[in-house]
Structure formats: C-alpha cells, structure tokens
Amino acid sequence: MPEKIAVIGSGVGGVAVAARLAAKGYHVDVFEQSDMPGGKMSEIRHDGYRFDTGPSLFTAPEMVDELIALCNEYDTDFQYSKLDTICRYFYEDGMVIDASGDPLQFAAELAEKAGEDPGTVLKYLDESRKIFEFTYPVFIRNSLHRARNYLTSDFIRALFRLHRLNPFISLHQLNRKYFRHPNTVQLFDRYATYNGSNPYKTPSTMRVIPHLEHNVGAFFPREGMYQIIRTLTSLCEKLDVRIHLNTRVEEIVLSRNKVSGIRVNGEMMPYDMVVSDADIWFVYRQLLKNLPFREKWFRHERSTSALVFYWGMEMESRQLDMHNILFSADYALEFRHLFELKTLQPDPTVYIFISSKVVKSDAPDGCENWFVMINVPENNGQDWDEVIAGARCRIEEKIERLLKVDVAKHRKFEFILDPRGIESRTASYRGSLYGNSSNSMWSAFRRHPNFSDINGLYFTGGSVHPGGGIPLCLSSAKIVADLIPILKK
C-alpha cells in the first residue's frame, strides 16, 4: 500500500490537502520554495503594521471549520465574525452604497440610493441561491472529469434545472435585465472579478457569488486572513506533516507511467504519490520534464492579475469601512483595456481594504493599514515600472476626488506587489490570480482535472478544477483527498 505523499507548494490548497491526507493516515511532506507558507495568501509585518498580502474577503468559512473538525482539533483559536457591512461602494457621481450583510437591509439601501425595487433585489438573490444549491455539489465539490459523477442523484437533479443557469447570456446582460440603475448593474457586474473574469463575457452563472456574500455572509478571521494559513499549518503539524520551507521541487520523477518521487537540490526523494499545488502551467513546463506539453489545457485566456500598494497610513479615515470600492466611471472601457488591450485605462476601479478597522493590532494607534488594489492584465511583458508610476498618480487623484484624502501627506511607507512579483514569488504563470479566466461557458470544463493519467499524480489549488479563490481551492483539496483511499494499516 503506498504511504508517502509529497505536496508541492503550501498555498491554501496545498496545506489543506496535506492536512486531509495526513488525517487519512498518510505520511505527508510539504515542499515550499518560499520562506513562509501561504503562497498568495501571505502577510507582511513592518513598523507596527500588518498587511494580508492577497485574499481579503472570506466567504464559506464552514470549509475551514470542516477541516478543523476532520482533524479532530477542537481547541484551535480560529474564530471569525460576520461583517455587518460587506463593502462600501463609491461612485464618481457621488453615490455611496453600503452593501449590508442582511439581504433586506441591502435591498432597502439599493431602493433608497438607486431607486431599485427591493422585491427585485431579493428575487435576484433568491434565484442566485437556488442556482448555487444545485450547482455546488456537482460543479464545486466534485470532479467534473470523472464519468461516475454524472450518474449521481445530485447530477440528475441538476440536469433538470440546467435551464436556470442561463449560460448563453453574460453576467452584465443578466444584471441589466434585473436592475434599473447603472450603478446597481456595476455593483453586481463586479462579481466577475472574483475569479479574474470579464462581466461582459463571463456567463451569468457567475451570479452564484452574490449568494455567498449576501445570503450567507462575508466574514473575517479574528486575527486577519493569514490566520487561515496559520490554522491550517498548525493542523498539519499536529498530524506530523513536515513543511519544508525554502525548498524548491525541481522535478516530479516518474518511472514508466507512475510517480516515483521528486527531485530537490538535485537529489531524488522517493514518494508513492505527489499532489501539486503549483500552477499547472509550471508543472508541465518545469516539473514534468520528459512529458509533452498538454496544450489543450492552456489555450484559454488567463485571468487578471493585480497591482497592490500596501500603504502604512498615519491617519484614520472616517469615510472608509473595511472593504471599499471606488468604481471607475466607465466599467466597459476598463474591461476592454484589461482583456483586449492588456493595459490600464486612465480611471481604474480601486479597492481599498483596511483590516485594522476590525483587527486593531494591525496598525499603531491612530493609524491604518491600507491595501490598495487595482485589477491589471496578466504579465505580457508590459513596462510595469511605468504602469505602476502612472497608476499610483491616478489612484491618489481618485482618492482625493472621492474621499478628500491627501494620500501622500499621510503615507508613512509603501510596499508594492505587481504581476511580476506574483509570478516570481508564487510561481503563478504570468501573475494571473486565478489561473484561466472564466470568460466562456465552457471554462469550467477547460480547467485541468485534479488527477492525471500518470499514476499517483494529483493537482490542487487555483489553477485547476474548480478554480481560484479560497473556497474553491479548499474544494479542490477535498476533491483530491476523496480520490485517494483511506490508508489501511
């Protein structure tokens, strides 16, 4: 019986699968090229400030709870709270919308500010819930690439409801059918960016995301997002998983059509199975050296990347909440630039996340930790230094215009993350945040499966099925663990 498993990469998918497989009785080692676990979900500490570097919005917390329970660890200090206001939206026309975590209040706010019919808002969210409930067990919690999953009762139930998915129209077209005010349409269009896609192209099925946020809720861990990684790595340690930092895997070693180990520092280390959390592009390009490149999985458009400024601010902003969006005046133009022209338009949508609004210890007294992000195209060799300089000016102008805050006056220091850094630090092809984009109705089927035709080789993380973002990466870890039997001693 195979017993030893190597996991390549300690992103959220990697540590989640390591804990799951160790709980099944396997001896698991995790290899991480960086000096800290977490991949895109990392943290920076500087001068009394703490920043989560990547994900900032936490939905579906029950997936972390499920892992904690699976590992029988009931005394972790992992706690989180539900946000009253999910996000504050600022528009160039002066409108400000507080998106409440309570659907009724959210509908009332959209009625008051944008003249929407509250019944229509609730109907939209309710239909999103129904679609989520029948797609989730089939498309998210299971492999799409195993024939036997098409014979389950869940799949057959979903088959009878497929017409509700409306995959032939875009998310934007759907939102225009429901809502009167362009600002409401823009608010609901934004959900396409949650997996790096274009609302004018991505199928309307993406409407399931507002269900998670508005019907179920948005949450925040008591000590910030990186606490998720700290919790998962401590589960791993308790199950005797060893996490080897600063250790790059150079090759997945095969013998005939089966995994026989990995190569690290030129040395072969024997393993019975390998689960890779690394971007699938690099797995084929660099780690499976003697295999032909599987072109068919990579023809697809990449998802967007990000440009993030981490600003240590010596001020407290009364107008801002924890999650804030300063919308672009022309969303269609923004996405044309991101996906067709591969540049930035002059007025990008700006996201400002301030964890110190909730986690007071994340910034010194009277100060705030601003994570300021814009969507940018994947790295195609653009002159990023020039893009960054231009973007910084435009973002500062927008903040001054909409919030009346002089950033330069209050900024103590700055760190920057751009697509080049995302690519080099987390080995994500072209710095895309979510692997392939979901800009076509077939995207879900064109993501690489969680298994391969090589015996003992599996894949987890945001570049494979079911996709990027914390909940989906945690799902991919579950799917992989379900494919590997419990170890019988």
Ligand SMILES: Cc1cc2nc3c(=O)[nH]c(=O)nc-3n(C[C@H](O)[C@H](O)[C@H](O)COP(=O)(O)OP(=O)(O)OC[C@H]3O[C@@H](n4cnc5c(N)ncnc54)[C@H](O)[C@@H]3O)c2cc1C
């Ligand atoms: C700025 C930003 C904002 C985001 N916002 C959100 C959000 O609000 N909500 C959300 O849900 N998601 C968000 N995401 C996306 C989310 O962070 C990712 O989908 C998720 O964290 C990816 O996890 P993963 O398991 O794919 O691993 P990754 O985080 O991609 O990590 C892979 C790891 O593998 C390691 N590795 C690769 N190759 C090797 C090798 N050969 N040897 C050893 N180690 C290797 C890398 O160093 C890396 O640590 C955001 C991402 C970023 C960057």
